[in-house]
Amino acid sequence: MSLAFFLLALGTMSLVAGIALAFNIRDAAGAAARYAAVNTERAMHARGDLGAPKRVMSKHVYRYLGSVMALAGLVFTLGGLLELAF
Incomplete structure (x- = not known):
């Protein structure tokens, strides 16, 4: 039963x-x-x-990755619900 709760929590957050x-x-x-650009700039400054x-990566790439993450979260959530049901 703990696997179901773990999958539900992970899936919902994702x-x-x-x-x-x-x-x-x-x-x-x-x-x-913007966070990635600032982080890259700090790393470059640390190197001199x-x-x-x-x-x-642009904003559109992050939006695409967000859609992939949402689909993976949906799969985990449904897996957790199936684990609870059976």
């Missing part, structure tokens, strides 16, 4: 976070892109490179 990224609720994807940071 589903909610994935939906927030996929639908860009409160600019979550933009914040993730003072140039402009390269943009690795």
Whole structure:
């Protein structure tokens, strides 16, 4: 029974976070892109490179990854419900 609760908790958290990224609720994807840019800039400064940071992933990539995370969360949630049922 503990596996069912673990799957339900993990699936629900992944589903909610994935939906927030996929639908860009409160600019979550933009914040993730800005966080990655700042983190890249800090890593470059730590190495001594003072140039402009390269943009690795855009906001749209984070939205796509959020949709994948939401689908995985849905699978985990349904797996937890099936584990509870049987």
